[in-house]
Amino acid sequence: MVEHADIRVVHRGGSKINFRAPVISDDSRLLLCASGECVKVYSTSTEECVHHLRAHTDVVTGVVLRPSNHLQVYSCSMDGTIRLWDFTDAILIKMFHLVAVHLQQSTEQLVEARELSVVISHVSSNPAAIAFGRAGEYLASTKGLQLEVFFLKKQKSNRFSLKEENKKGRKNTFSCVTCHPTDDCIATGHEDGQIRLWRNFSHKKEYTYSTLHWHHTTVGSLCFTPEGTNLLSGGVESVLVQWRYNQDTQRDFLPRLGAAITHVTVSPDGTLFTTTHSDNKITIIRSGAKVSAVIQGLVKGESIETDLLIDPRSKALVMNGKPGHLQFYSLQRDKLMYNLDIVQQEYIYQSDLQQFEVVKAAFNSSGNWLATVEREQKDAELELNLKLWAFDDQTQSFVLNTTISAPHENRITALCFSPATDSQTTTVLVSSSKDGHFKAWQLAAHTEDEGPCWSCDFVGAYHGLVPSCCCFSADGSLLAVSFQEVVTVWSSASWELLTTLSQPPGDIRDLCFGQLSCSKYLLGTSTSNLLLCWNLLTCSLEWSTSMDISLLLADPLSENMAAFSSFSSLLSVFVFKPSEPRPIFSQKAVCSGKVMRAVFAPREEMLESCEESSQWLNRCQLYFLSQHMVNSSAAGSAQPNALIGSHQSLVAMTPFHLLLGKRPSLLQTPAHVLPSTSYLCSMFVRSLLISVTDNRSVTQYSYSTNTHSSAFTGFILHGSQNCPFVVNLFSGAERCLRKL
């Protein structure tokens, strides 16, 4: 039995910072925002995260400054507690338990009143729909088409209803509410973009309102400045609008903030405004006119169409970010490094407007070249662009080298660079498309004055079938392209079809070559739930197993392969070597929901771990992206801060590394010219004096997988569920055994 206990899933970051409106400290130096299970404290001037306030066991749903002590802050969470923190030193001071209802509490009430009274029964779950009025005199709550004002002194409430739709077919539904700090005036935002200023609402009948209209769709957020002279509003137009209170026709705009505004807040002294955007960004605006800082989290795009990639140079995670951009996200620092504008077009926020989006991206192994594919779907018309970007050492950024418009007639299904064994050989880019062709692109010098640019070198097809994925062998000499149920292997030097492999029924879904010592193996998954392994030396199927593999990927630095299987809606992970039928590691129920994207990211420092099961993590970490869109009530929690601290200190040389260090030539020779694995393996084993791997059959393999993983069903560790995209990490750790 293998020891698995020290490997666990850790939520590494990328959680939402735009979930709730942030809070600015009294001196405007710190900004606090709820982010997953913790509260992050940022500096407003340097954009750096200063502290994490960690103690909540579920998603933090609100942060509010303590009025009586400006160095303390309350936070509330889905775990049913309210906690009081000293946020300058990140110390938890006090904890309150709420029984059942979760209402947004006024901070004064919380301290004074021990008894709770329900003042408004039907409240919207959106915290922007409730606001305290002038000095806590009244409480305004909106839901649907109704505004309810509760006067706390008189214990009386007034309700005002709007008609469902007015005559021009606009929606009157309330979207947000805020109250004037000194006057009896409530500002409400509506779905049709109007802002209503309600006055005289202490009278049930003689209430009155005026209307401000600039936004063309839903008003996302409203906020009065502390003196009440200005009203700020924001919406999907990504423009911050400043209305002068009582001078309705005067307004100022701060346009081009980048993405739809979800929250607007003002610091207590009125010098800083912050706007929170739908692309997980907080913008800090100084003195109402200038963007002074941007705190950017991991951008949650519409979908991650580009796979997760690792930039070989910066070791940053690369994926879709803002529309038309690729984001480079530092995994170590949990921070967005920069965005690369791929489409280079002004993005216009409008529904039903089709825009170019980045759908594929690939790096070559040295990180010199980046290939991107962007697509615009206009009704039946499809517009594709293949762009190649060269890394410029001077500017330290990618520069557009070649744009190939319409590289294929239909959607591109896969894109990959050939791995360059040395810097002299030119890299080849292969793209496969639904139009039935795959094309190889090569860097060629056209003319002297223009420099080299990319052009098509070869167009391949196989019996008119549609290619789905392509993959280069580790040395770049072989290209495997899958055409529905057939895998074709081509020589990348001569573009000859070398062999075809096929294992019907079922189309091939994923394809990857083994790495290093296993480079003679080609692995694939098929739609008929098979995991297949071909030996390229014998051109025959080595083994196959019946598993529903949703994702298969190879560690570029070791022989290990990882497979994600979504078995009965719970996700399992297997890590194995193609040459060995037994998995090195397997874990069931890693998280619920499907894992669509995962990547091996190389560690900055090699980890020393003697335990067999965690050796595979010594060189790389496995990151995956889960899609928890909604709150779920899963129990259990990890303490990521402790884990990260411990695993970074463990640095050691593994036997595997020793082997590699000793015999680099072995793994750099192409697989098909090497002697048989059994020969090498026995040599390897003998040299290391490690017990011989046992040779069980394929059926036994799958059986063993089931048995030993069933023993670990109770081992569920989870990150936050509320972040729509959670980046998780397998890391070696030793403190988890007590959980079992």
Next chain:
Amino acid sequence: MGEFKVHRVRFFDYMPSAISKMAFNFLSERLAVARADGAVEIFKFTDNYFQEKVIPGRDGRAIEGMCWVGQRLFSAGLNGEITEYDLENLRPKYSMDAYGGPIWSISSNSQGTLLAVGCEDGTVKMFEVLEEKIQFQRNLDRQKGRIISLSWHPSGTKIAAGMMDMIRIFDAETGRATHRLLVDRGLGMSKGREVVVWSVIFLSDNTVVSGDSAGKVQMWDSITGTLRKTHLVTKWDVLALSVSQDESSLMAGTSEGTVVQMQFLQSSVEQQERQWVRTRTFKNHSHDVRALVHTDCAVVSGGMDTHLVVLPLLDQVEKSSKEAKLRKITFPHRSLVRCARKAGLLLFQFPDHLELWRLGESEGQGKHGDCLPVKRNPEKLLQLTRKGEDHICCSAVSPCGGWLVYATVSAVRLYRLQYDNNNVSISRVSKLPKELRTVHQLCFSSDSSRLFASSTHSSVVVVALSNPEVKHLHTLKCKSGSKQPLHLLVPSDDGKWLATANADCEIHVYNLHKMKLHCTVPVYSSCPTAIAIHPSTCNLISVHADQQMFEFSLQQKEYTEWSRRLHKEGLHSLWLDRDTPVTRVAFNPENPAHIILHDTFMFCIVDQSLPLPDAQTKFYNQMTLRSLPAAERMRHSHAFKICKYFQHLMTVELLEDHSLVVVERPLMDIMSKLPAPVRQKKFAT
């Protein structure tokens, strides 16, 4: 319901005139509306906004100011004259030249003793209101530039006058100008143009509110002469201002067609100090709002687009009540179309001319909803332009088509028409009896031998028509002594009866054989809007402004059984909720139980033989009835059969040949004839 061949007439090019000024009498709750052609209309707000009186206009009388002094109505205009109206005889009582050039505004003090008029030459002239006339008293300090607007302080001691680029405040006793408030010009392009203070209002707390051509509504302190607050309301002009009686709400009408409300509110519950806050914006007009009245529970606005809009303020009225409905009054509450039923002629009355049309003919048969092919097109036989400066107030064509008559406030003109084939010859009857001088209504008897004309004190002049000479027969006088003018004059088909209705809500029936008053129908509180005498049963049907309907038997001199039943069961709420009055009642000679009624948006046949609808019955049920089989249909039908197929009806009339004439005036046609409104930027255009 019966089947009719319908003449659908759309060639009546009626064009209402723009509203230029309004004045509201809070005591009697009557609104006086001045139109651009000089006509003055009186609306009675207590009686369902019924248009009670119309004083016809006159060429060159452009009314710029109007005000009530008690029950007396004064107007002043660009012809430089102050006019008082005789509301009993529907004509100007007298006009007086103010000798200050064109007059831009007129205003009376709250005591009703003085009138102030603002003139082009820069003077504010004070007139004393005497019993039967007004008398010039004195001039206030003469200013440079015209006086556009005037407002008295409620105490009557001060007057604010809006001018070009400034507001002047006068002491009313000494006549001295005490303050000069300079009004900012607009920004940008309009910087070079002087700003016109179109409207000022003097509030009792010594605040002067001004609305100007730069789109500002400004609050000034009249004691210190300083500006308190500016509301930039529009990019264009603020043309009219009106304040509620308790001075807590202010309305501003703009060139964009919007009405902007400002309210005098406390900023918070603890603070006693109140300030003017802009609150709601209403847009019910497509063009300039030139006139505005703030009543206790509604805002009445009118302007270039000719509609009179009564907008209820929902914070003042019960939401479910009838007052909570917005009303748009576009068409006059009396018929401008007369029909010669035997000859098939239509007479259209315009302010300055008459048009006589012959209806077209069709051939063939069709089923319900078909358009029949036209054999002969309708034809304009005659266009008769009026003589003199006064506009036409009433007109009539005899049923045989042989006589045509029209009246202005000064004269009556009677014409004899002769047709030979396609030619019409017209000859004026030169000698008319002298009794035909002040006339409010005209009509011919059904055999075209008599002409009835309503005169002063609700009397009716009967004139016999014969070819060589026209002879005064008799003057019918009512005994009630009412001084109000008659607005309805209806003879019966058999020539025996004549029914009249006046603004005092009285209906008198005269016996024409005996030439004396037969009876007086019991007076109902609401004004009758249409009356008719049934040709066979001799019952008088009257429909009133509050949509109630009565049937009065002339033989028994009492309400009929059907009328009593109707009132016991009550009319359906949907019938009572309609907001235009019934302007014509007619009968179907083929089915004596049928009464044909119409208002602007529907025509209705009341079948007296069918059961009355109760509150649960589906009132507008013609569509469902049509889908039912014939046997079922009887069970579901009720007395009110309503057709809404024709809209914006000017008249509905049944001809001798049993075909129906429907005169429509689509609102779109009126809209398309209006001048272009101010340009406004619309989002996404």
